[in-house]
Amino acid sequence: MRSDTSPLGNDEARRFRPLxxxxxxxxxxxxxxxxxxxxxxRAVDLMHALTTHLDPAVDVVMTDVRSGMxxxxxxxxxxxxxxxxxxxxxxxATYGGVEMTVFGPDDQLSLTPELLLVIYAHSxxxxxxxxxxxxxxxxxxxxxxxxxxxxxxAPSPELASALAAAAARLGLRAGAPTSVR
Numbered sequence: 001m002r003s004d005t006s007p008l009g010n011d012e013a014r015r016f017r018p019l020x021x022x023x024x025x026x027x028x029x030x031x032x033x034x035x036x037x038x039x040x041x042r043a044v045d046l047m048h049a050l051t052t053h054l055d056p057a058v059d060v061v062m063t064d065v066r067s068g069m070x071x072x073x074x075x076x077x078x079x080x081x082x083x084x085x086x087x088x089x090x091x092x093a094t095y096g097g098v099e100m101t102v103f104g105p106d107d108q109l110s111l112t113p114e115l116l117l118v119i120y121a122h123s124x125x126x127x128x129x130x131x132x133x134x135x136x137x138x139x140x141x142x143x144x145x146x147x148x149x150x151x152x153x154a155p156s157p158e159l160a161s162a163l164a165a166a167a168a169r170l171g172l173r174a175g176a177p178t179s180v181r
Contacts (some may be wrong), residue, residue, distance in 0.1 A: 021135045025127050032124045036117040037141060040093040043115045046133065047100070048085045053129060054078060055104040060172060062098045064163055065113045066153050071163075071172035084166040089106070095159040097150070114148055124176070 023036045025029055036046060051058075057075040064070075081102065091113070101110040107122040119126045131137065167174065 006178050008051065014122075022138045023127070023130050023135050023150060024138050024141050025124075027124070029101040030122060032081050032119075032121045032125050032126065034119040034121075034130060035141060036121070036135065038117070038118070038135070040088075040096065040115045043111065043117050044093045045091050047102075047109060047117055048089060048112045049133070050109055050117075050126075050129065051078065051082055051102060053126075054109070056101065057102050060170065061099075061101045061169065062163065062172065064160065065097045065099065065150050066155060067160065069163075069174060071170075071174050073167075073172035076170050080170055084170050088162055088166055091156075091162040093157045095153075095156040097153045098159070098163065099168065113153075136165065 018054065021038045021042060023034045026033045026035075040045060056078050058078055059080060060071075060073045060076050060081060062071045062099045085100075093102075094112070096115045097113045099110065099113050101108060103109070107126075110118045110120075112118065127137070166172075
């Protein structure tokens with residue numbers, strides 16, 4: 001039943017999911033890109049949930065923007081990565097400021113320091129998965145009203161120790177960042 005006074009109107013799928021969950025699909029030269037916007041908690045949860053669709057072993061790069069510390073690992077078992085991501089969900093969503101990229105030969109999932117999720121892939125299968133998770137496709141991202149500054153992030157000892165523990169559990173190598181992000 002449609003109510004003219006309801007902003008939800010007749011769209012049942014969005015009744016219990018905030019309208020803030022969206023993705024923008026694009027592609028160029030055989031690479032499909034999905035830029036996903038959601039609340040901080042939802043973005044981290046989506047990263048965790050979507051890793052189930054990756055290969056059994058993945059490569060991982062994790063960069064703490066606050067400290068400039070970067071960890072890398074190759075052929076990390078997917079169940080181990082999912083366990084580590086599960087443990088990092090709360091500190092990542094709370095503090096942000098970490099770029100985490102998980103990739104295989106055909107797919108790459110990246111959580112930005114601003115807690116946006118970006119998927120790069122050789123197929124468009126991710127678009128269907130995102131729609132199945134209740135995200136609405138948009139033609140373009142909504143205009144930002146505020147963008148956090150990476151240079152002014154306050155220190156977070158809780159996040160730093162959680163990242164170090166995750167890196168140790170996954171056997172990632174530590175080092176300085178290889179590029180400016």
